[in-house]
């Protein structure tokens with residue numbers, strides 16, 4: 001290798017390293033940003049048989065949960081998982097636990113769901129599957145006789161076989177996954193903004209809510225759509 005080729009090689013290597021480091025820093029910085037969505041306040045004395053349960057690390061899936069809850073005047077329960085905070089450690093734990101398919105420590109972990117017959121379960125997608133808090137919640141609760149609708153937000157991709165595995169887990173707890181809805185935000189360098197995201201969610205719900213409402217009528221047969 002000539003001296004000139006060596007210098008060229010070094011410059012290329014350094015440029016690649018700088019681009020990788022900048023990408024990593026940008027990803028971490030972006031990952032720390034929390035999306036604060038429009039508030040949802042439920043009128044306490046309105047009883048519905050619909051429950052929305054959601055885990056959200058950075059606010060996007062919560063925004064979707066609020067829109068769903070608003071459509072049904074439903075109770076909304078937010079699952080907390082302290083291990084997955086918005087700092088580097090939280091990000092690291094989130095990666096490790098979802099990659100290794102570990103259970104999560106969540107609060108609340110058990111709910112009395114006896115008065116509900118339609119339960120929405122929401123989370124971000126981590127490593128192509130719903131995030132660990134949602135699996136743990138299903139593991140720990142009784143879904144006998146309940147129709148379940150899974151909702152997810154994600155950047156670019158999830159795997160259908162993971163959704164099928166989630167449906168099986170719901171089934172093993174006595175419930176039935178009757179629908180799966182999801183909103184793609186786009187890859188980290190090219191994501192839709194909060195306002196546009198909420199609009200996407202509302203557009204999706206306009207198409208589905210009437211059909212879902214038939215599921216909470218007594219003696220309604222259900223089938224899964226995707």
Ligand SMILES: Cc1cc2nc3c(=O)[nH]c(=O)nc-3n(C[C@H](O)[C@H](O)[C@H](O)COP(=O)(O)O)c2cc1C
Nearest residue numbers: 056057058059060061124125126127128155156157
């Ligand atoms: C640890 C981790 C893993 C992720 N894995 C994926 C993935 O496999 N596919 C994808 O499209 N997005 C992935 N994402 C992006 C999130 O799904 C996306 O940003 C989601 O909308 C965040 O929702 P939240 O704001 O409710 O936490 C991942 C994010 C984190 C933190």
